[in-house]
Amino acid sequence: MVDRNPLLTSIIANKAREGVMKRTKGKYPAPLEALDILVRSPRTATKKSLRAEVEATARLATGSVCKSLISIFKGTEAAKRLGRGPDGEAAPRIDRAAVIGAGVMGGAVASLLAEKGVTTRLSDLSPDALDTALFEHRKVIGTKLKRRRLARHRADEALDHLDVTRDGSGLARSQIVIEAVAERLDVKQAVFGKLAEVLADDAILATNTSSLSVDAIAEGLPNPERVCGMHFFNPVRKMPLVEIIRGSRTDEKVVRAVAALAVRMGKYPVIVADVAGFLVNRILGPYLDEALRLFEEGADPARVDRLLEDFGMPMGPFLLLDEVGFDIAAHAAQSLHEAYGARMTPTKALDGLLKQDRLGKKTGLGFYVHGTIQKGKRKGKPARPTLAEDLPVFKRSGEATALTDDVIVDRLVLAMVAEGARCLEEKVVAGPAELDLATVMGTGFAPFTGGLMRYADSRTPAALAERLRELAGSSAIASRPGGPERFAPCTLLLEHAEAGRGFHG
Ligand SMILES: NC(=O)c1ccc[n+]([C@@H]2O[C@H](COP(=O)([O-])OP(=O)(O)OC[C@H]3O[C@@H](n4cnc5c(N)ncnc54)[C@H](O)[C@@H]3O)[C@@H](O)[C@H]2O)c1
Structure with missing residues (x-):
């Protein structure tokens, strides 16, 4: 009919x-x-x-979209092979793991390990944290069983594979320990130091730190070559990327074994040098800060978010800031500033908003209202959060009204491109394909572009260098500390521009 x-x-x-x-x-x-x-x-x-x-x-x-998607697919296939040696030999299989810290990250990492067949012991000083982690594990596995995503025997195994300890007992036979305790160097060193006394010499010590140096954590430990970073993203089950951080002393076999474990957990590993922010957070830092700069200049966050979503990002930068949490974002921005100086100078825009009851989604209120807050608890979940009404009034004058859609998008996206090019210049990752995969899988960067550097190539480095200089010279950017430095094209970008070739050749 x-x-x-x-x-x-x-x-x-x-x-x-x-x-x-x-x-x-x-x-x-x-x-x-x-x-x-x-x-x-x-x-x-x-x-x-x-x-x-x-x-x-x-x-x-x-067409270009097909080519971009194929290049991302090739990147995922290459990532899956990272666990293999030069002759294709598989890394030794890990069957017994320990996770220290049963908070947001550790609880989810342990749950996923157990689901993938790794016998996992989760350790925390807090019985409440352990109870919550076990409860969440049972809930996730129960839901998967109900939705037929896991067969009954697999679900039973997943439950059997996770147990917990409050006194740190029963960890000695672990082949790998993944720590996800508080983000403090002394705490992490103490945890690894104590474990090193009972573990086998070749047991891997992996840290989920997001801002501390792997080398600093390994300092003073026996066999520092077995220490590396295994940086998961939040939420662990949803985010497909894991950064494997290679410290200056990390053994290649350790890197491969950890990459193989990440693949077994259903993740795409990317190997990253031990630099501040590693790769993804280093690239996201200037992007989020630039969004806050626009806010300071009077741009409407909802408009900026809409433009970036139209560009192809899964969510705009202000919604992302709400997701990340203002406290975490401010801390990350500060550590990037300490490491990279002027170009990462953080704006003060968040200062007025940063309060205990306004940290973003976790408190129900950030740039957006995420639900009705009653007695400190969030109730209900609107389909799309609405922009908070009490944000400092946008000036809607001077520079802000002159901000065209193109300028807004370029200031945000090219801040990432410029930092991505610096990462390639400094060899933070193996090459542009790895960087592209990390941006797509770690930030959701528009997959149809093929990732950050393929996007850069589509605009040509020569045109980009010119646009970056133009932005750096604009009054809003030129007049602020670190503005011109952020948009200064690095030597590698200029070389490509000069030679008329792209990052991908
Ligand atoms: N939350 C994120 O978005 C995120 C993302 C990536 C990486 N990370 C990193 O992961 C780590 C953990 O972050 P989180 O958000 O899960 O923190 P969290 O506060 O939710 O959990 C930390 C847990 O560690 C426990 N703990 C502290 N000291 C301990 C010790 N000595 N022994 C055993 N347990 C101990 C605490 O009781 C707590 O349950 C940090 O290094 C953080 O930087 C966090």
């Missing part, structure tokens, strides 16, 4: 198109092409329909 009724067909087609546009924002052409062919096919001869299909496929397969 639908086939024969053009009105009905057109209504259904429009609805379907609306659905596709909502999900893809028109950035992925394949579903729209498929829909068009489907809608036309009942009124088109089979041969003509088939030809249309062939032509559309050829067009899509040679």
